[in-house]
Every structure is written in structure tokens, then in C-alpha cells.
Amino acid sequence: MITTELVDQLQYLLKNDELDLVKQNIGVIIKSLDKKKTNGNLIIHSNGEAEIISKTYLLKELNQISKTYTLERTRYYIKRLIKSLSQRKECKVNDLNLNRWKEYNDLLTDSLWVLPRRDKTGVHNAGYWGNFIPQIPNQFLRRFTKKGEWVLDPFLGSGTTLIECRKLGRNGIGVELQTKVLNLARELIRKEKNPFKIKTEFINGDSSELNFKTELKRFNCESVQFLILHPPYWDIIKFSERENDLSNAESVEEFLKMFGKVAAKTFPVLDKGRFAAVVIGDKYSSGEWIPLGFYTMQEMLKRGYKLKSTIIKNFDQTTAKRNQHELWRYRALAGGFYIFKHEYIFLFTK
Numbered sequence: 001m002i003t004t005e006l007v008d009q010l011q012y013l014l015k016n017d018e019l020d021l022v023k024q025n026i027g028v029i030i031k032s033l034d035k036k037k038t039n040g041n042l043i044i045h046s047n048g049e050a051e052i053i054s055k056t057y058l059l060k061e062l063n064q065i066s067k068t069y070t071l072e073r074t075r076y077y078i079k080r081l082i083k084s085l086s087q088r089k090e091c092k093v094n095d096l097n098l099n100r101w102k103e104y105n106d107l108l109t110d111s112l113w114v115l116p117r118r119d120k121t122g123v124h125n126a127g128y129w130g131n132f133i134p135q136i137p138n139q140f141l142r143r144f145t146k147k148g149e150w151v152l153d154p155f156l157g158s159g160t161t162l163i164e165c166r167k168l169g170r171n172g173i174g175v176e177l178q179t180k181v182l183n184l185a186r187e188l189i190r191k192e193k194n195p196f197k198i199k200t201e202f203i204n205g206d207s208s209e210l211n212f213k214t215e216l217k218r219f220n221c222e223s224v225q226f227l228i229l230h231p232p233y234w235d236i237i238k239f240s241e242r243e244n245d246l247s248n249a250e251s252v253e254e255f256l257k258m259f260g261k262v263a264a265k266t267f268p269v270l271d272k273g274r275f276a277a278v279v280i281g282d283k284y285s286s287g288e289w290i291p292l293g294f295y296t297m298q299e300m301l302k303r304g305y306k307l308k309s310t311i312i313k314n315f316d317q318t319t320a321k322r323n324q325h326e327l328w329r330y331r332a333l334a335g336g337f338y339i340f341k342h343e344y345i346f347l348f349t350k
Contacts, residue, residue, distance in 0.1 A: 154207035159185035169196030208261035
């Protein structure tokens, strides 16, 4: 456990004019932290509040100080570390401390996301055909929400978003068209631990027809602070036989009309200035690449959203293609096309 004693030690070192002695004391602090057996995190006590800090981050900062060559640079790094341990620089839409921005090295800030494998921690699994990888909602919830805020997923599916909500301490609402799928998701999600005692709510219905203002009131919720939409990629996977299922749309125009209704229905309940994400892939049909991603992006823009970022995420092999790499390579060479290896994530603000 780290207390204000560490800050006091660092403050004391600022008064020392002997560089070698300062670095020697930094070395003592590093050895002391190295001996602590933890799961990678430490607890600091600052301003009377307990806060978790990455041991790796703290050791990296101290090691940087120990390798400086001038007293001026050494003092600069010490002051910066003191500030990160004793002061918070908060964002409006998340719980990150920007004075410790280096600590969040797993948060992606580039527009190309290469994620080698699916997160399988907790109750996550890949059993539901078409669900997205947990890292997508994890990244967004940590960057664009605070603990205790509300997240809405109008295409619940197997419940990946709501599982991440429970893990990260966000209240979640999921809408699912199919009763059977909803019940399975509910059962799975409730197996995930709920350390933050947040609310997880479910709606069995059609997101293109619901009055979300009314629905949210049932959960004592006036609005949501993040919206994530992962619709079917039109008819690539048929999820049901229902006519109001987007995967059964008769044409791309009909698919976009149905998706646009969901975008319009959810827009009013998202707080102004907050974020929405759409995860979508394209489609190849009858020798033509159908830019489904950009079409859905346009539907969001029509409803008043502003595009903040376009993210390209690597798309792992689907079940159908997993053992047919050579066959699909031949088809691509013969047919003059490129094999899908990506999907889009569009980030919007309201």
C-alpha cells in the first residue's frame, strides 16, 4: 500500500541538490515497490481517497527518473510524478485521470484496431454467431462513460455489451427482438459478477418501434450516456424468420430504412454531447461490393449525429472461412475481389 509517504519522499528529494543522492533514493523506492507482491495494481491514498494505480506505470515513471542526466530534468520528472499521484485531471465523459495518461496504455487511440484474439474473461464466449468481440464495448465504455452511468444497446444479441457494463460498473439496458435469445442472454449476463452493484435491464421488443423515453422511465432512467449499435450485417446471417428482423430485409434500401428507424428512436434518449458507436461490416453480393458500413453511417448523420471517428477493425476469419483459406484465396484471384478482413466502427457525438 502506498500512502502520502511516497509523495512526501518525492517532495523531499526536490530539495536535494545532489543528483547522485536523488537517484540513489529513487533506486531505494524502486526496490521497495518491486518487492510488493500484487496482481499488477497498487493502492494509493491521496487527499483521503483510495485509488488503484498500475504498478507497471509507477515503476516505469520511477525508472525514467533514475536514468536522467541532469538535476533539472530529474526534478521535472519528479514534479510530474507527484502531480499524477496527488492531483486528478478529469474528463467530462470518463473516469480517466489525465495526469496519469501513460497508465492507460491499453486504451486504443489509433483508427486502426488490430485485435489478435477475443477476450474470454468472465462469462464471455463466442457461442452466439455474429456477436462482436468484448474489446469493442470495453474500449468505448472506459473512454466515453463514467461508473454508474447508463448504456443502451438496441441490438443485444448474446449480451456482450451488458457483460462489459457489469465488469466496468456501468448500468446497462439491452433490447432484443427474439424472446429466446433474450432469455439466454439474461441467464448468461447474470452469471457475470456485479462488484459495483449496477443495474442490468432487459427489453424484449423491436428497437425500431419502441418509445425509449417511456421504456427508460420503467428503470428510473431519464436518459443514457452512451449508445452502441451492432445491427445485423443485413442478410449475411439470418437471425430469425421475423419480418421486422433487419437480417430479413428484402433489399439494402429496406435494411437502411429499418436501421434508420432505430437510429431515430434512440437519438432522443442520448444526452447531448455524449457518444454513440455503430459496429458494422460490408457485404459482397453478385459480384458487387455493397458498402453497408458507409450507408449506415449516412443514416446516423441524417438523424443529427456528428461523425467523430471512423475506425477500421481487423476481422478474424468467420466460421465458414476458417478452414478454407486457400479456397477463398483462389476465389479472390479468380473473381477479382479482396477477401473481407475488416469491419467499421463509426463513432458519433450528439
